[in-house]
Amino acid sequence: MFRNITLGQYYPAESVLHVLDPRVKLFGALVWIISIFLMDGLFSFLLATGFLMFLIIISKVPFSFMVRGLRSIMIIVIIASVFNIFFTPGNTLVEAGPLKITDKGIINAVLMAIRMFYLIIGTSLMTLTTTPNNLTDGLSRSLSPLEKLRVPVTDIAMMMTIALRFIPILIEETNKIMKAQMARGADFEHGGLIKKAKNMVPLLVPLFVSAFRRANDLALAMEARCYSSGKKRTKLNPLKYARRDAIAYIIILLFLAGLILMKIFL
Amino acid sequence: MKELARKRDEDLIIKGRGLTTEYFRRDDEGNVESIDTALDHIDISIIKGRFIGIIGHNGCGKSTLAKNINALITPSEGSLTVCGMDVYDEESRMKIRSMAGMVFQNPDNQIVSSIVEEDCAFGPENLGIPSQEIRERVDRALSSVGMFEKRRNSPEHLSGGQKQRVAVAGVLSMEPECIIFDESTAMLDPEGRQDVLNLAHELNEKKGVTVLWITHYMEELTGADHIFVMDNGRIVMEGAPREIFARDEELVQHGLTLPGITLLSRLLKENGIPLRGVSLSVDELYEELMALW
Structure with missing residues (x-):
């Protein structure tokens, strides 16, 4: 895809x-x-x-x-x-x-x-x-003056890091759900634009449910590793x-x- | 229990008295509809440097206990100290989390970064440790879980067992005194499961890290020093593996089954083969049988 x-x-x-x-x-x-x-x-x-x-x-x-x-x-x-x-x-x-x-x-x-x-x-x-990770670092450092204007730059950088980590996982999951729904008779290939969009519902609903579950797990795991938003963090490779x-x-x-x-x- | 009573408080890494956690279920207006008691007045004492097993079927409260120890949730009632710190104290919460690290069930959902070494650095970075020291800690942690060669890789290309090793390294880099494995093997294949279990034993023996191994597989606990069996939010049995495994009827009542090898030794004994007791491993049973020959 x-x-x-x-x-x-x-x-x-x-x-x-x-x-x-x-x-x-x-x-x-x-x-x-x-x-x-x-x-x-x-x-x-x-x-x-x-x-x-x-x-x-x-x-x-x-x-x-x-x-x-x-x-x-x-x-x-x-x-x-x-x-x-x-x-x-x-x-x-x-x-x-x-x-x-x-x-x-x-x-x-x-x-x-x-x-x-x-x-x-x-x-x-x-x-x-x-x-991509380097780019995120660069962006967050370049934008760090905005922190004075209360823009949560470190949080945004964290979000980008997590997005980079989870995009491939969610793509894989999308493919899995697609196959599972196709096995149950879902059709993703035929029909016009509106029909195709309607057919995406059985794909998107489970994908969202699973994404929220992952987000919940990840938030817990991050908290367990002492993350709290807005706190000053150091870097492994500054x-x-x-x-x-x-x-x-x-x-x-x-x-x-x-x-x-x-x-x-x- | 007698042994525990004799131990002074400094030797206890975790001490809970009357520990209770209640989850409130609310209706749309926010009124309390019902209360789920996940932990029901638990007394628990864990000695530093031990390998502790906590077992119980799904929903018995073992994960809730783990979250309490990691200060992810605050108890509704009772007292709990972890590494000498009170979990009710807001200030020490971060310190408790770094001292009692946690490895979760799903390997994918606990790795934050798309580079192994950066994920391993996540904990120390949050603690505000200087870069030079983070580097040392990360290298040490990755070497001790055997993932140093893969430090520049993406977690995408690792097996489930390897991902859990990375997760363990991520906890180790915070230099904890205690690691809680909350069903960390439940999503792994048998090989990965054994791999992570061996790693936990190795860290326990070589580094003296206290391990809390939470599971619902009995056979993972044969090497533990002490086992707590939980059911319905209470600790219903505790003791050394040999004592626990000998009480198989009680275990079945609590929804658990004996490990295969223990069951075999028990059946042999019941059918007239004069074994001394229950065996915990294949080697042990083999030795006993050869002695009878």
Whole structure:
């Protein structure tokens, strides 16, 4: 059922990107998202492309593996491009009834497609080189200033950790319940959308019951191991910045500065 | 009981007097409809460093007793001290939980993290222990349950018995004086069951950890030092395994059955083979039979 999700998957390898502090990578991803909106000239595109290629090469993640994640967003990209081609005003190149293809439309469509692909590749570079647990750590540390605003950051991080632990268990359980209900004559494959949704009821009810039972057990087990929410916790592997992290920050900032300068002067 | 009476209080890791737990069943308006007495004025004394068995059929109150000892629930009545601390004292509750760790039944529902060593660190992290010391404790705990090589693995890919080993390591890393196994083998295959039982005995012998082994399988208690039999929220029998197993008719009344090998030795005796007493293990019965030959 959920087997072909590659977006947000971890690819184990030994590279500089893999050992970087997750906070650096989160910051990098944020800068990358901003930079996608900044690039509009040829040179800024070249700079961003060069930067992305550099990252892909040092990440040691096979390019084909990354491209697999693009397949799922292909439809969105195509739809967005089609709209851009037909609905951007400019010099008309081809005209068929109410539909016009303009020169600007084509340029916009291509730019849009490139932007979306870059967005996905750039952010998936982060998830491919960071373990989910590490990412959770990084997020909770990056967001820790929010604790002053009474945002329960440590509790949210705990929830993410537990979610990561239980997603595979619940998926397995879903498959088990599905098989059990199919053996009792349930039908999950035929019928229209509404019928299919109705047929999910015998799957969802037992799944929820079991999820609540698990949650209850887990809460008890966590309490037995001295967990109480909102309490200050220490970490087995606390995040520590190394020299390479500082270098990475500098490179990211230089890249951003370069893009901003191009935006202003070119 | 006489032996216990002579023991001074410092040697007792758990001491309960008139311990009672009641569960209130309420209707929609919050009025009490009925009261379930899960524990009915129990007196219990457990000596440090022993391997204690607690047995009884489902719903006899043995899990409620475990939760009381772990300070997960507060008794309705009576007194209970664990490692010299009063369970009614809010302040010492966390300390009690770290001193009397608990291993539960379902291996999946008690592992918190998707990395073995991080799960093992969960307890010490909650206690606010410095990172360097957590690392030492985690490595020590994982080595003593034989899971050190798997420390970077995900619990997903471990067998049931191995998951319970991780759960035990998670308790050990808090450096408890007592570990409560609350039917920790009930969901395991025979191999995993034996594996976890052996581990509990090993920790008891080598590290001097007091073990409370809660189960409804008689055969798991042949190696225990002392057994409490529970029924209907009360302790109905207590004594060494040999004494308890000899009173088989009483056991049947309380909904329990003798381990196979004990039953066999008993049947042999009844059918005229002059055995000295009940046997607790295959080896023991074998020895006795060979002596008769």
